[in-house]
Amino acid sequence: xxxxxxxxxxxxxxxxxxxxxxxxxxxxxxxxxxxxxxxxxxxxxxxxxxxxxxxxxxxxxxxxxxxxxxxxxxxxxxxxxxxxxxxxxxxxxxxxxxxxxxxxxxxxxxxxxxxxxxxxxxxxxxxxxxxxxxxxxxxxxxxxxxxxxxxxxxxxxxxxxxxxxxxxxxxxxxxxxxxxxxxxxxxxxxxxxxxxxxxxxxxxxxxxxxxxxxxxxxxxxxxxxxxxxxxxxxxxxxxxxxxxxxxxxxxxxxxxxxxxxxxxxxxxxxxxxxxxxxxxxxxxxxxxxxxxxxxxxxxxxxxxxxxxxxxxxxxxxxxxxxxxxxxxxxxx
Amino acid sequence: xxxxxxxxxxxxxxxxxxxxxxxxxxxxxxxxxxxxxxxxxxxxxxxxxxxxxxxxxxxxxxxxxxxxxxxxxxxxxxxxxxxxxxxxxxxxxxxxxxxxxxxxxxxxxxxxxxxxxxxxxxxxxxxxxxxxxxxxxxxxxxxxxxxxxxxxxxxxxxxxxxxxxxxxxxxxxxxxxxxxxxxxxxxxxxxxxxxxxxxxxxxxxxxxxxxxxxxxxxxxxxxxxxxxxxxxxxxxxxxxxxxxxxxxxxxxxxxxxxxxxxxxxxxxxxxxxxxxxxxxxxxxxxxxxxxxxxxxxxxxxxxxxxxxxxxxxxxxxxxxxxxxxxxxxxxxxxxxxxxxxxxxxxxxxxxxxxxxxxxxxxxxxxxx
Numbered sequence: 001x002x003x004x005x006x007x008x009x010x011x012x013x014x015x016x017x018x019x020x021x022x023x024x025x026x027x028x029x030x031x032x033x034x035x036x037x038x039x040x041x042x043x044x045x046x047x048x049x050x051x052x053x054x055x056x057x058x059x060x061x062x063x064x065x066x067x068x069x070x071x072x073x074x075x076x077x078x079x080x081x082x083x084x085x086x087x088x089x090x091x092x093x094x095x096x097x098x099x100x101x102x103x104x105x106x107x108x109x110x111x112x113x114x115x116x117x118x119x120x121x122x123x124x125x126x127x128x129x130x131x132x133x134x135x136x137x138x139x140x141x142x143x144x145x146x147x148x149x150x151x152x153x154x155x156x157x158x159x160x161x162x163x164x165x166x167x168x169x170x171x172x173x174x175x176x177x178x179x180x181x182x183x184x185x186x187x188x189x190x191x192x193x194x195x196x197x198x199x200x201x202x203x204x205x206x207x208x209x210x211x212x213x214x215x216x217x218x219x220x221x222x223x224x225x226x227x228x229x230x231x232x233x234x235x236x237x238x239x240x241x242x243x244x245x246x247x248x249x250x251x252x253x254x255x256x257x258x259x260x261x262x263x264x265x266x267x268x269x270x271x272x273x274x275x276x277x278x279x280x281x282x283x284x285x286x287x288x289x290x291x292x293x294x295x296x297x298x299x300x301x302x303x304x305x306x307x308x309x310x311x312x313x314x315x316x317x318x319x320x321x322x323x324x325x326x327x328x329x330x331x332x
Numbered sequence: 333x334x335x336x337x338x339x340x341x342x343x344x345x346x347x348x349x350x351x352x353x354x355x356x357x358x359x360x361x362x363x364x365x366x367x368x369x370x371x372x373x374x375x376x377x378x379x380x381x382x383x384x385x386x387x388x389x390x391x392x393x394x395x396x397x398x399x400x401x402x403x404x405x406x407x408x409x410x411x412x413x414x415x416x417x418x419x420x421x422x423x424x425x426x427x428x429x430x431x432x433x434x435x436x437x438x439x440x441x442x443x444x445x446x447x448x449x450x451x452x453x454x455x456x457x458x459x460x461x462x463x464x465x466x467x468x469x470x471x472x473x474x475x476x477x478x479x480x481x482x483x484x485x486x487x488x489x490x491x492x493x494x495x496x497x498x499x500x501x502x503x504x505x506x507x508x509x510x511x512x513x514x515x516x517x518x519x520x521x522x523x524x525x526x527x528x529x530x531x532x533x534x535x536x537x538x539x540x541x542x543x544x545x546x547x548x549x550x551x552x553x554x555x556x557x558x559x560x561x562x563x564x565x566x567x568x569x570x571x572x573x574x575x576x577x578x579x580x581x582x583x584x585x586x587x588x589x590x591x592x593x594x595x596x597x598x599x600x601x602x603x604x605x606x607x608x609x610x611x612x613x614x615x616x617x618x619x620x621x622x623x624x625x626x627x628x629x630x631x632x633x634x635x636x637x638x639x640x641x642x643x644x645x646x647x648x649x650x651x652x653x654x655x656x657x658x659x660x661x662x663x664x665x666x667x668x669x670x671x672x673x674x675x676x677x678x679x680x681x682x683x684x685x686x687x688x689x690x691x692x693x694x695x696x697x698x699x700x
Contacts, residue, residue, distance in 0.1 A: 023386065023611050027395055053604030059536065060597065060612040062528035062619075064543040162428035170425065177430040231426060238419030245389050246426040253428075 005036040005067040007122065009082040011113065012089025012131065013041030013071070014051040016241060020248035021086065022054065026063040030084075030252040031259060038068040042078035043089065075113060079120040084259075086251055087113065087141070090131025103133065103323070104330040110137045111331070114144035121148075126295075128254055129155040130247065134188045135271050135285040136323040142273060142285070151296065154258070155271030157192065157287035159243070159250035160184040163231045164194040167224055168201070168210055178202040179210070183289040184228075184269040185309075186280070186316025187323070192287065193312035194228040196220055198303055221308060262292045267300050278305060278313060284320040371402040371433045373488065375448040377479065378455025378497065379407035379437070380417040382607060386614035387452065388420065392429040396450075396618040397625060404434040408444035409455060441479060445486040450625075452617055453479065453507070456497025469499065469689070470696040476503045477697070480510035487514075492661075494620055495521040496613065500554045501637050501651040502689040508639060508651070517662065520624070521637030523558065523653035525609070525616035526550040529597045530560040533590055534567065534576055544568040545576065549655040550635040551675075552682025553689070558653065559678035560594040562586060564669050587674060628658045633666045643667060644679065650686040 008025055010018050018041065024030060025037055039058065043051045055071035072078050079085070091105035110129075117125065125148065129138035138155040142148070161184045169176040179201050185193040199210040214220055227234075235243045257268050267289040276282040277299045290297040305313065374391055376384050384407070390396060391403055405424065409417045421437035438444050445451070457471035476495075483491065491514065495504035500521040508519045527550045535542040545567045551559040565576040580586055593600075601609045623634050633655040640652040643665045656663040671679065 019611060020386070020389065023615055024389065024393070027390070027393070027615075029393055033399065049604050050606070053601055054611070056597075056601060056604060057609055057612040059532040059542075060525070060529045060601075060609065061615040062531045062535075062542045063615070067541060159426070163426045165428045166425040169428075175433065176425075176428045231422075235419055235422055235426075238415050238422060240416070243423055243426065245385060245420070246423040249389055249393075249427040249429070 003035055005038045006031055006084060007038045007040060007082045009040040009042065009078055009085040009121075011042045011078070011085070011087045014043040014047035014054060015088065016244040017088045017130065017247050017251075018043075019054060020244045021088065021251060022058060023061065023063075024248055024252050026058060026061065026066040028065050029249075030255050032256070033065075036065050036067045038070070039066065040070045040072070040078050040080075040082055042072060042075060045073045048073050075116040076120055079113075079116045082117070082121045082125055084255055085117060085121065085125055085127045086255070087127065087129045087137070088131055088251075090137060093132075100326060100330070103136070103326050106131070106133065106137050107140050107327050107330045110140040111144045114141040114148075117141070118145035118147050124149075124295075125152060126255065126258060127153045128251060129153070129271075129285075130251055132188065133323060135287075135320055136327050138271060138285040139324060140327055150273040153273065153285070154254070154297075155188060155285050155287075156247070156251055156254055157184040157188050157269045157271045158254040159247050160188060160192055160194065160228060160231075160287075161269035162246070162250050162253065164196070164199075164224075164228045167227055168196065168199065168214070171219075171224075172201060172210075172213055174201055174203075180266050181289070182210075182269075183267075183303075184287045185278075185313050186287055187320050188271060188287065189316075189319065190229045191316040191319045192229055193309065193316055194225055195309055195312075196224070197306065197309060198289075258292050258297060259295055260292075261294070262290075267291050270297055272297060272299070275299070277301065278303075280313060281317045281321050284317070284324055286317065286320060369401055371404045372397055372449045373404045373406060373447050375406040375408065375444055375451040375487075377408045377444070377451070377453045380409040380413035380420060381454065382610040383454045383496065383613050383617075384409075385420060386610045387454070387617060388424060389427065389429075390614055390618050392424060392427065392432040394431050395615075396621050398622070399431075402431050402433045405432065405436070406444050406446070406448060407435065407437045408441060409439060411439050414439050441482040442486055445479075445482045448483070448487040448491055450621060451483060451487065451491055451493045452621070453493065453495045453503070454497055454617075456503060459498075466692060466696065469502070469692050470699070472497070472499065472503050473506050473693050473696045476506040477510045480507045480514075483507070484511035484513050490515075491518060492621070492624060493519045494617060495519070495637075496617055498554065499689060501653075501686055502693050504637060504651045505690060506693055516639040519639065519651075520620070520663075521554060521651050521653075522613070522617055522620055523550040523554050523635045523637045524620040525613050526554060526558055526560065526594060526597075526653075527635035528612070528616050528619065530562070530590075530594050533593055534562065534565065534580070537585075537590075538567055538569070538576075538579055540567060540569065546632050547655070548576075548635075549633075549669075550653045551679045552653055553686050554637060554653065555682075555685065556595045557678075557682040557685045558595055559675065559682055560591055561675055561678075562590070563672065563675060564655075591678075624658050624663060625661055626658075627660070628656075633657050636663055638663060638665070641665070644669075644671060646679065646683050647687060650683070650690055652683060652686060 134155040164182040274286040504521040
């Protein structure tokens with residue numbers, strides 16, 4: 001008996017990340033191989049023809065799970081009945097732009113999209129903000145969609161989480177699927193803190209702490225952290241374009257684990273509305289280690305935070321508080 | 333004495349029971365142990381390009397070979413694309429794909445072809461403005477001649493090859509000619525994209541789900557002379573299964589606009605996107621390989637460009653798209669389908685174009 005289709009919205013769908021993401025959604029990577037989907041794709045009017053081209057390609061791919069495609073520049077039509085919303089669209093930073101200019105543009109975008117989502121999305125719609133500044137865009141969205149439960153609004157740090165897993169697996173020359181429980185704390189920016197203090201690797205003799213196996217604290221506290229923090233820039237340097245494939249894949253992982261649950265004994269990183277856990281500032285969207293069950297995320301509590309980590313958690317928290325102030329100043 | 337026998341019998345029964353129980357427990361535990369399959373090595377040439385970028389995450393997620401089949405990806409591109417290629421490799425690592433056991437990114441065709449079980453040839457020389465057909469053909473003939481050699485010498489035995497880069501059929505033919513030790517049945521070209529496009533057009537016309545339409549056929553060349561044939565296609569409607577021709581009840585549309593829409597879809601996509609199809613081409617490449625390796629569903633066929641054996645009166649010795657079923661890793665042409673007059677004309681026209689392309693390709697080789 002086929003399941004009822006789930007409606008998934010992708011904003012900024014005519015762009016690079018959208019183009020990588022929509023076939024993944026249509027193949028069941030996001031919600032499972034037996035879950036039919038209806039795709040809603042939104043972009044701005046200048047991208048309407050390109051967006052239609054993407055819709056045509058989705059039709060041309062004859063995806064068995066794809067039960068419908070709505071390609072539109074109308075935010076109301078895009079948001080109607082949506083169960084999962086992936087907000088990829090946003091104003092990109094261009095050369096010469098000040099942080100405040102980018103922030104200002106994105107604050108306007110997320111304020112109006114918040115309204116539309118709140119009014120037209122299905123109840124219990126789950127939201128993932130990808131467009132940068134992801135945490136603050138998500139916060140604005142939350143503030144202007146008060147009837148969407150705060151716990152339903154998240155931002156993407158799974159990309160950084162997966163990057164951290166990748167770096168550890170390369171360092172130890174193990175399969176990435178044997179590494180787990182890294183944490184990304186804080187902001188999806190260069191102040192993020194990739195923390196391996198609770199990460200483990202599956203070896204032939206059982207699970208071992210990453211720190212013990214790597215045996216190189218200098219690398220773990222130095223180069224490893226900066227590599228993960230700056231990986232986005234490294235990709236841009238090599239590709240002359242920002243990460244799309246890995247960002248899209250991480251978005252699928254984020255939603256899939258949220259909806260279908262995290263594997264036993266494993267947590268993932270999600271940017272979620274902070275309740276002050278681990279002394280992170282409350283009232284910002286902050287990336288924490290979470291487990292997911294029955295469609296809900298829960299922060300993993302009680303992890304020991306050493307002095308080195310404490311400083312880093314606070315630094316990225318500080319940056320988020322500043323971003324929040326900047327965002328609010330744009331609104332006034 | 334009898335007492336002893338009974339006790340002995342009881343002991344034997346207890347032992348047998350214990351052994352059986354023990355054995356069942358062991359078997360059950362082995363069943364719980366997930367034994368991972370050996371990884372399959374997949375080569376993508378032209379991997380730094382648009383189609384490669386769409387295709388690689390699909391392969392890494394199991395779309396091409398199944399969600400339980402680990403893969404090793406080999407990516408090949410030309411020297412000018414080396415940095416971009418490395419960027420793609422970095423992103424594949426950053427995506428932490430559970431099925432992806434290794435990535436090799438290289439500009440060395442020998443390293444790329446080493447131990448490869450499946451080769452998807454996306455790399456080729458694209459036609460640029462002002463170029464004559466002969467110039468494009470000439471460049472691609474050289475590329476596919478060289479890659480044929482490398483594949484033949486370094487790929488794993490029984491390597492399956494799918495040529496995507498245009499002119500797909502003729503590139504595949506050249507590859508076959510210069511890799512004589514690769515069985516000709518292992519060399520194919522992509523017409524699944526056109527096949528899927530035809531399914532999409534029918535499903536839109538009838539307002540049904542695309543999974544409820546099957547058995548269209550793409551005959552011939554992956555070019556604008558291809559013949560999308562729905563004479564044997566079926567659609568599942570609310571009133572049961574019907575032939576597509578009956579369900580649509582518009583022969584004029586089926587014989588004209590439908591055909592030209594599918595034939596020219598590539599150009600339509602370019603006009604809308606300002607770039608050629610990547611997403612749908614990559615998806616079709618996955619479908620082509622998956623059905624080839626894992627088998628077509630019962631009662632269904634697909635379209636593949638394969639080495640013609642003379643079926644349906646098509647000259648042997650060219651790569652021609654036929655309806656095929658697949659089982660145990662082998663394709664077989666669906667024989668015995670009725671071909672009406674209109675279809676005959678179109679099938680012959682596309683065959684003629686392929687013969688002309690073959691002649692052109694060989695003339696380029698002589699000039700080499």
